[in-house]
Amino acid sequence: MGLAAVGLRRGRAAMDAFAELVESAVDLHGRALALALGVSCPDRLDREAGSEITAILRKGV
Numbered sequence: 001m002g003l004a005a006v007g008l009r010r011g012r013a014a015m016d017a018f019a020e021l022v023e024s025a026v027d028l029h030g031r032a033l034a035l036a037l038g039v040s041c042p043d044r045l046d047r048e049a050g051s052e053i054t055a056i057l058r059k060g061v
Helices: 002-036 047-057
Strands: none
C-alpha cells in the first residue's frame, strides 16, 4: 500500500514538472509554431490562435 502511495505521489510530481516544461516551450515558441502551421498570429499567441493550433494538431479531427 505504501509503495503505491509513493508511486502515485512521484507520478504526479513528474507530470507537474512535464506540464511546466510544455508551458515554457509554448511560451517560447508558440508564435513560431502558429506561423509554421499557417495560423495568423501577428503579435502574440492569443486564445484564438491557440484554439486553431489545437484543432490542427488534434488527432482525429
